[in-house]
Amino acid sequence: ISDKRLWRIVHHYVGRMLGELDLSKVVTVGVDETASRRGHRYVTVFLDMQRKREPVIFAVPGCGKDAIQxxxxxxAAHGGDPNNVVEVVCDMSPAFLSGVTEHLPKAEVTVDWFHIVQTFTKRLDEVRKKERREQGHPKSLRWALLKNLDNKNLTPKQLSALQELVADQSATADAWVIKEKLRWIQKAPMPRAARWRITNYLKVMQAAVSEKSLLKPMGKALATLERHADAVVRRWLSGLTNARLEGMNGLFQAARSRARGYRNEANFIAMIYLIGSPVGRLFDQAKST
Known part of the structure; x- marks a missing residue:
């Protein structure tokens, strides 16, 4: 059997099983992107956050506002109502947020904490690269910056690099401290405490950033947190995170790696459904009858 014929069969049954999905009870949704191939090509995946098993309910090529639409x-075509969606967990992409406002009008947005840390880590790396051009850095520093001094997975070289970094009071050290202090916010016991900690954290860190020009990237990260503070605090109200989707993203990428990539995004999406949605179970049931 040829590769093309095999994929036609897969698409036929996946499409048939998708037609049987009942989405009438969907009220909370998680949204994230997964890379479909090199070169900034993505598939957007949607999860029903209330499903304990097989949470994937939709996947579409591309990202942003069009994906939400x-x-x-x-x-709506599978028994659900966009007006019944009351919460969406996603990143801070303006296109995503605009799409939620327009196409899921009753939904509140929760910004997942993972994406906040990711933003600060990215800006920290920008500071490191800029400062490295002006002065030397300890070896093993790049990967050590992703961890904290108490991390048990630090190698001896990484631990030494962090200790040397903190001692030299460089801009990279300051940026790392700004990123690490996010943990204080994360440990807030309730929404009100989280709001108070965000406000005070921003006040102190924005003052620190203003003293060194190399810390401008961290200023951008702080501005992002300030702009999305309400959506971040909702994490404490709802308890929802995109941790499951991030975990499933690993499964999707492992499948893509094993296949050494897929010929097109439609094939990758079919595998996403088979791995993470009720389609896989319905497909197995159909084969046994």
């Missing part, structure tokens, strides 16, 4: 239409 496509999901809204898919939801």
């Amino acid at each position: 496509a999901f809204s239409a898919f939801l």
Whole structure:
């Protein structure tokens, strides 16, 4: 059997099983991107946050506002109501946020903590690269910056690099401290405490950033947190995170790696459904009858 014929069969049954999905009870949704191939090509994946098993309910090529619009239409076509979606967990992409406002109008947005840390880590690396051009850095520093001094997975070289970094009071050290102090916010016991900690954290760290020009990237990260503070605090109200989707993203990428990539995004999306959605179970049931 040829590769093309095999994929036609897969697409036929995946499409048939998708037609049987009942999305009438969907009220909370997680949204994230997964890379479909090199060169900034992505598939956007949607999870029903209330499903304990097989949470994937939709996947579409591309990202941003168009992906949200496509999901809204898919939801309505499968017994759901976009107006019944009350919460969306996603990153801080303006296109995503605009799409939620327009196509899921009753939904509140929760910004997942993972994406906050990711933003600060990215800006920290920008500071490191800029400062490295002006002065030397300890070896093993790049990967050590992803961890904290108490991390048990630090290698001896990474631990030494962090200790040397903190002692030299460089801009990179300051940026690392700014990123690490996010943990204080994360440990807030309740929404009100989280709001208070964010406010005070921003006040102190914005003052620190203003003293060194090399810390401008961290200023951008702080501005992002300030702009999305309400959506971040919702994490404490709802308890929802994209941790499951991030975990499933690992499964999707492992499948892509094993296949050494897929010929097109449609094939990758079919595998996403088979791995993470009820389609896989329905497919198995159909084969046994």
